[in-house]
Amino acid sequence: xxxxxxxxxxxxxxxxxxxxxxxxxxxxxxxxxxxxxxxxxxxxxxxxxxxxxxxxxxxxxxxxxxxxxxxxxxxxxxxxxxxxxxxxxxxxxxxxxxxxxxxxxxxxxxxxxxxxxxxxxxxxxxxxxxxxxxxxxxxxxxxxxxxxxxxxxxxxxxxxxxxxxxxxxxxxxxxxxxxxxxxxxxxxxxxxxxxxxxxxxxxxxxxxxxxxxxxxxxxxxxxxxxxxxxxxxxxxxxxxxxxxxxxxxxxxxxxxxxxxxxxxxxxxxxxxxxxxxxxxxxxxxxxxxxxxxxxxxxxxxxxxxxxxxxxx
Numbered sequence: 001x002x003x004x005x006x007x008x009x010x011x012x013x014x015x016x017x018x019x020x021x022x023x024x025x026x027x028x029x030x031x032x033x034x035x036x037x038x039x040x041x042x043x044x045x046x047x048x049x050x051x052x053x054x055x056x057x058x059x060x061x062x063x064x065x066x067x068x069x070x071x072x073x074x075x076x077x078x079x080x081x082x083x084x085x086x087x088x089x090x091x092x093x094x095x096x097x098x099x100x101x102x103x104x105x106x107x108x109x110x111x112x113x114x115x116x117x118x119x120x121x122x123x124x125x126x127x128x129x130x131x132x133x134x135x136x137x138x139x140x141x142x143x144x145x146x147x148x149x150x151x152x153x154x155x156x157x158x159x160x161x162x163x164x165x166x167x168x169x170x171x172x173x174x175x176x177x178x179x180x181x182x183x184x185x186x187x188x189x190x191x192x193x194x195x196x197x198x199x200x201x202x203x204x205x206x207x208x209x210x211x212x213x214x215x216x217x218x219x220x221x222x223x224x225x226x227x228x229x230x231x232x233x234x235x236x237x238x239x240x241x242x243x244x245x246x247x248x249x250x251x252x253x254x255x256x257x258x259x260x261x262x263x264x265x266x267x268x269x270x271x272x273x274x275x276x277x278x279x280x281x282x283x284x285x286x287x288x289x290x291x292x293x294x295x296x297x298x299x300x301x302x303x304x305x306x307x308x309x310x311x312x
Contacts, residue, residue: 015038016037016193017071018061018072020034022069029215031216032214032216034053038193041186043182043206045195047196054195055164063078086156089160091163104133116157118157123155129144147178159189161191186207192205203293218300232291233265234287236288237283239276243257246262250271251267252265269288
């Protein structure tokens, strides 16, 4: 994909805001007093386990659902207003499109919905669809379908774009190209809300991360701030020491078996390493790492009981 600049007509008003939003599906509460705000020119990753309420929150911001209580504001108005919808783009995994329409026909159709669409040639260049404009959707590979759905989300030159698992099925090069486009989009004052199970993607792209669980925001901050919530460092190694002895070492918080070796979560890597090397002269395959976003995510969303149903 090219890194062609996308023009901006965004203003400084809050692109999206939820205030005390609760949403229920029958007797099940998907969101409970959720509040969040998106700012112009930022990429926000909305993370959470299955059933946390991510999709429900996005549908509320798109006007596809109405809150049971609380308020949803998009650019200061209702998500269902036509003038608001014309400033939004969305790439959703729940989207279904007819299989027999060609890529170029789709772009022309979606561009016709907006008063100031991007030129078709620019959309094609930005999303790397050159050469497949006449192919029907059913004949595209998984990665090509994702790129086309991304293109449809860009057609109206939106000020706010929702990306739900945008790089699913993409190869590494295409994924990184899309990341560059998303950053370029935000650099021009536009706002991106990203939901993804690729935590590396959130770590790379997001200016801010919101972690939700059980319908509430449980953590918010930059990727570095969220990762700091995990605490400790990881020591991976192959050792002859039994698990009971590893757990007895001062500063070891958790012991996990990983293939032929073990992974220790520790408070002070240096102190634990000294003890390991003293007790096991055969210690090898040693690796020490700082907490990853995945570690923080698991720490933040770990539940006392695993019973959790998908609500979103």
